[in-house]
Amino acid sequence: MSATSGAAAEPPMVEQVITEFFAKSLHIILESRSPYESSRNLTRPSPPSSPLSGSQPRDRWFNLALRDCPAALENFDLWRQSNLEPLVIDIVLLCQDSTSSSTAGCGKIIERWIIQYETRNFCGDNGNGSKNNVRKSRSSSGEDHSLYRATYQGSTVLLRSLHLVVRLLPAYSLFRDLNSSGRIRPLNLSHKISSFVEPFTRQEDAEMKHYAFAPIETLFGRLSLSVSYVPVLEVVAASESTTPVPPEIIKDYVGSPTTDFLKQFNSLPSAGIAPACIAMNRRHSWSIEHGAGTSVSPSPSPTDSEPHGSPQTCIPLRVSLKRGSHIQNASPSGQNKYTQFEECCHPSSPLSPSPSHSPSGSYPKNPLFRYRSTPVVIPTVKSGGASSRLPPSPCSKGKHQFSSHSDNLAPSPDDNSNVRKDLVSLGEVEKDKALQKVLSCNKYDLGYFHGLKLARTPSKLFIMGELDEHELAFACEDKDTIIDQLSRADISDREEQKMNEDAGGSSTRSPAAAIGALVRLLKTAPGLREGLQSDAGAVVPQEPSSVQKVVNEEHGSIASSSTVASSSLLKSRTATDALEELKKYREIKESIQNRRKTQSRDTKLGEKQTDGEP
Amino acid sequence: MNCETCQLKELELEQDEIKDVLRCILHTIFFHRTLTLVRPKDVDCDLFEITYVQCGLPDLEKEVDEKINQFIAWVEKHPNRRSQVCLSFFEDKNKNPSWFTNKTERIYWEQWFINLHVASPKGHGKSRSSKATSIGGKALEEARSKRAALGLLIQEVLFQIINFANEKKDHIPAISDRIFNHEISIPSSSDSVFGWNVDVLRRVLNS
Numbered sequence: 001m002s003a004t005s006g007a008a009a010e011p012p013m014v015e016q017v018i019t020e021f022f023a024k025s026l027h028i029i030l031e032s033r034s035p036y037e038s039s040r041n042l043t044r045p046s047p048p049s050s051p052l053s054g055s056q057p058r059d060r061w062f063n064l065a066l067r068d069c070p071a072a073l074e075n076f077d078l079w080r081q082s083n084l085e086p087l088v089i090d091i092v093l094l095c096q097d098s099t100s101s102s103t104a105g106c107g108k109i110i111e112r113w114i115i116q117y118e119t120r121n122f123c124g125d126n127g128n129g130s131k132n133n134v135r136k137s138r139s140s141s142g143e144d145h146s147l148y149r150a151t152y153q154g155s156t157v158l159l160r161s162l163h164l165v166v167r168l169l170p171a172y173s174l175f176r177d178l179n180s181s182g183r184i185r186p187l188n189l190s191h192k193i194s195s196f197v198e199p200f201t202r203q204e205d206a207e208m209k210h211y212a213f214a215p216i217e218t219l220f221g222r223l224s225l226s227v228s229y230v231p232v233l234e235v236v237a238a239s240e241s242t243t244p245v246p247p248e249i250i251k252d253y254v255g256s257p258t259t260d261f262l263k264q265f266n267s268l269p270s271a272g273i274a275p276a277c278i279a280m281n282r283r284h285s286w287s288i289e290h291g292a293g294t295s296v297s298p299s300p301s302p303t304d305s306e307p308h309g310s311p312q313t314c315i316p317l318r319v320s321l322k323r324g325s326h327i328q329n330a331s332p333s334g335q336n337k338y339t340q341f342e343e344c345c346h347p348s349s350p351l352s353p354s355p356s357h358s359p360s361g362s363y364p365k366n367p368l369f370r371y372r373s374t375p376v377v378i379p380t381v382k383s384g385g386a387s388s389r390l391p392p393s394p395c396s397k398g399k400h401q402f403s404s405h406s407d408n409l410a411p412s413p414d415d416n417s418n419v420r421k422d423l424v425s426l427g428e429v430e431k432d433k434a435l436q437k438v439l440s441c442n443k444y445d446l447g448y449f450h451g452l453k454l455a456r457t458p459s460k461l462f463i464m465g466e467l468d469e470h471e472l473a474f475a476c477e478d479k480d481t482i483i484d485q486l487s488r489a490d491i492s493d494r495e496e497q498k499m500n501e502d503a504g505g506s507s508t509r510s511p512a513a514a515i516g517a518l519v520r521l522l523k524t525a526p527g528l529r530e531g532l533q534s535d536a537g538a539v540v541p542q543e544p545s546s547v548q549k550v551v552n553e554e555h556g557s558i559a560s561s562s563t564v565a566s567s568s569l570l571k572s573r574t575a576t577d578a579l580e581e582l583k584k585y586r587e588i589k590e591s592i593q594n595r596r597k598t599q600s601r602d603t604k605l606g607e608k609q610t611d612g613e614p
Numbered sequence: 615m616n617c618e619t620c621q622l623k624e625l626e627l628e629q630d631e632i633k634d635v636l637r638c639i640l641h642t643i644f645f646h647r648t649l650t651l652v653r654p655k656d657v658d659c660d661l662f663e664i665t666y667v668q669c670g671l672p673d674l675e676k677e678v679d680e681k682i683n684q685f686i687a688w689v690e691k692h693p694n695r696r697s698q699v700c701l702s703f704f705e706d707k708n709k710n711p712s713w714f715t716n717k718t719e720r721i722y723w724e725q726w727f728i729n730l731h732v733a734s735p736k737g738h739g740k741s742r743s744s745k746a747t748s749i750g751g752k753a754l755e756e757a758r759s760k761r762a763a764l765g766l767l768i769q770e771v772l773f774q775i776i777n778f779a780n781e782k783k784d785h786i787p788a789i790s791d792r793i794f795n796h797e798i799s800i801p802s803s804s805d806s807v808f809g810w811n812v813d814v815l816r817r818v819l820n821s
Contacts, residue, residue, distance in 0.1 A: 063651040063789070154783050156649050160667075161776045163654055164642065167665040168769060214780035 013148040014218055018083050018117050020061045021155045021216075021223055023076055025115045025162060026089060026193070027066055030073075032166040033091045033111070034191055035178040062156040064163065085195040086116035091171055093233070094188040107190070109204065111171050112228045114197060119221035147219055154216040155223065161213060162225060170233045200228070522581065527589035617722045618785055620778045622771050624696070624729040627764055629689060632732060634661045635768060636682045636699060640798070641668045641675075642772055643701055643726050646779035647796075648674075649789045662765040666772070674793065681798040688801055694734040700799040701726040705787060720795075723785050726775075 010018065080087075091111035166172060175189055200208065212226035627635055638659055645654065648669045655670040668675065685699060704722040787794065 060651060063649060065651060065653040067653075149788065150784070153649065153786060153789060154780075156789070157646055157779055157783055157786075160646050160654075161780055164645065164667050164772065164776065167656065167667065168772065172665065173663070214777065 010218055010220055011144040011147060013144060014151050015083065017148065017151050017155055018218070018223060021159070022080070022083065022087050022115055022117075023073060024061055024064065024155075024159055025113070025225060026076060026087065027073055028064075028159065028163050029089050029091075029113050029166060030191060031066060032172055033175055033189055035175055035189055062152070062159050064156070064159055080195070083117045084119065086114055086197060088194045088197050089113040089115075090192040090194070090198075092190045092192060093171075093174070094190050096186050096188055108230075109200075110230045110233060111169065112197075112200075112208075113225070114227075115223075115225050117218075117221055117223050151216060151218050151223075158213055158216060158223075158225060165211070165213075165227070169227070169229050170231065171229065174233060523584070524588065525585060526592060527582075527585045616785055617725060618778075618782045619725045619727065620775070620782075621727045622729060622774055623767065624731055625764065625767055625771065626731045626733060628733055629686070629693075631661055631761075631764065632686050632689065632730070633682055634659050635730070635764075636685065636728065637678065638662075638664060638666045638768060639728055639771060639775070640678050640682075640699075640701060642666050642775050643779075644674060644678075644793075644796075645669055646775065647703060647724070647786070648793045649786070650791060650793055659768075661761065662768060664765060664768060664772075669793075671793070678798070681800060685800040689732045692801070694732065696729070696731045697801050699728040699730065701728070701796060702799065703794045703796045705795060723787065724782075 009015065089112070090109045091113075092107045093110045095106040095108075171189070174187070178187070178189060199205075207230055208228040209231045210226065210228050212224065215225075216223040622639070625635060637657075641657070645652070645667050648671070652669040652671070655668045656665055657668050658665050681699075685697075689695075689697065702722050703724040704720045706718045707721055708718055
């Protein structure tokens with residue numbers, strides 16, 4: 001390959017450098033722009049076909065060892081006629097039609113690399129004219145060698161710059177994404193090699209930015225390398241999107257108040273998540289204009305397989321699953337979205353407590369809902385203390401305030417202790433059986449307890465009813481909490497003869513019937529205060545504070561749970577519920593206590609009279 | 615032989631960004647001035663969306679990391695100051711060889727000055743530790759935009775290196791079988807307010 005006639009020929013060594021410069025440039029560009037070419041691991045370099053090539057393997061020319069050998073290089077020397085012809089490499093972004101397997105579709109030139117050798121006659125360069133005239137007059141081999149060294153050295157530096165620049169341009173990130181992922185994508189990068197410069201349209205030209213490397217001066221001409229590129233690649237990154245999370249999944253995990261919850265959350269992506277996605281798309285829409293701001297692609301989809309391993313694609317999933325209460329608090333401003341993003345990347349960060357929902361406002365108008373949730377929601381904290389908890393027993397004093405219940409919860413008189421012990425033993429046996437059934441379930445198994453369908457995950461127990469699973473599903477965090485709640489419900493059943501049948505109910509009862517039984521059970525259940533009596537840490541004198549203390553203890557026991565937000569929400573909701581229930585229990589209890597008091601008084605009076613009679 | 619100097623644009627960065635920035639810039643310069651056989655290695659910046667190229671020489675990587683660590687240690691003692699890291703290429707030449715002395719002289723043929731302004735990270739730390747959502751969100755947004763701006767500036771610096779490295783080539787010594795002699799100078803404790811190395815300044819004046 002040599003210069004055409006009519007132009008002064010470079011020394012052979014310089015000519016060889018120019019030839020190899022073209023080949024090396026093509027190699028560097030295709031290695032970083034042709035996804036499938038560069039994936040070929042050809043360790044052995046292709047032997048140079050030009051007779052002028054030296055003993056140095058082609059990949060080691062310019063002291064730049066490149067491993068991959070694109071297929072385009074194999075026939076490069078054959079079709080290339082002259083060094084005077086420019087080498088034009090167009091990088092084309094192909095949008096493949098999903099319906100067809102061919103590459104037909106839109107194709108846009110996103111980069112054009114032009115490598116050319118211009119002789120002194122054509123380039124009309126006057127800057128180094130004097131130097132070249134001096135060079136022309138010298139024809140000694142020593143000078144040729146120095147010319148060769150200067151050309152080779154300059155080419156070496158230039159090719160290193162080329163190796164760097166191809167990685168700084170926007171198309172490189174697209175190339176990396178296409179290369180790294182084995183999935184078939186609607187986008188593809190292709191290249192076109194030609195020896196003529198097809199002019200851009202006006203629109204294309206206006207869109208393109210240009211960068212020219214410093215040329216390499218030779219004896220009779222100069223080597224130049226330039227690139228025209230699209231600074232902003234509006235690549236739809238939907239092909240790399242994560243599996244979308246269906247809202248149904250979210251609903252299954254969140255209880256009824258989250259119905260409104262979800263509505264608020266669904267409005268968030270447009271305001272809260274999209275800007276974060278735009279920031280993540282920075283790699284695909286990138287301007288390296290000096291001093292220019294970052295050009296951001298309007299693509300709203302999060303990207304995947306980021307070269308930096310960022311977990312940004314998980315934002316919708318993580319936020320929806322874990323940060324329910326926090327989303328509730330988030331306003332559709334730009335500030336809070338970053339907090340959500342931050343919390344996604346730092347899942348261990350504590351959540352801000354969510355405001356408790358007003359039951360009347362957010363709860364559905366289902367009178368049964370409240371009763372369904374209550375027995376499971378009001379826990380006691382003491383681990384393993386289920387067996388020590390005494391069943392609610394009739395109190396000797398009938399006071400209306402919770403403060404008086406402390407007296408009632410004090411070590412009971414003998415007349416109640418036997419009853420209590422019997423109830424405990426009964427409760428223990430039955431409770432153990434039922435609890436064993438529930439707690440021995442495998443992960444995600446369903447179990448039945450008192451006709452209620454229970455689903456268990458490793459950390460949570462879900463109680464679901466037939467009527468509205470979204471309303472009923474909520475989590476019980478602690479195993480001991482589950483035990484206590486179920487045991488209380490169990491023990492409450494045995495208080496009344498009417499409930500015994502329900503307490504011993506089979507697991508085959510319909511959920512509606514079970515719910516009705518549970519409602520009856522709750523209505524007639526003695527005060528919760530008695531159930532907490534044996535719990536050493538749960539004795540609370542005051543009525544409101546005792547409930548709060550129970551709730552606080554519940555908080556303390558499950559504070560380390562990863563679903564603090566949802567549990568706190570449930571706690572606040574059920575605490576309110578519990579207070580209302582307790583009020584009712586109080587009334588019921590007082591009536592029962594009064595009844596028993598009168599009964600016991602009558603009995604005592606009867607005994608005294610019997611004993612006291614002379 | 616003239617000593618070509620290149621003053622790179624000043625970069626404002628935080629302490630945790632020093633390593634990434636200096637690695638990127640120093641290795642880019644070395645990649646352009648290591649004309650021996652190299653097998654280039656692509657490296658992604660940890661904090662920026664930039665891929666730069668290293669020479670793939672383990673000794674050089676180790677040397678660069680050591681100098682960066684020394685610089686970071688210096689910055690920790692002298693926070694919130696402008697400083698320079700200087701990468702110099704030189705040749706050793708015998709100066710007035712005689713029977714008794716064999717003094718060699720360093721002749722610097724190229725120097726690169728990396729100008730940095732390391733900001734104190736205290737303000738950002740407080741905002742990040744704040745539990746208030748709005749304050750944390752604002753700080754994060756500011757940090758992200760600042761980092762994005764720094765990323766653009768780093769790219770400008772890289773192009774500055776590319777332009778200088780290609781425009782000034784005639785002074786480069788002949789390619790040998792090993793990399794050119796070089797040294798990386800960082801500010802020392804006895805330096806002036808601007809962290810200039812007195813020796814570097816003397817050499818610049820003498821060149």
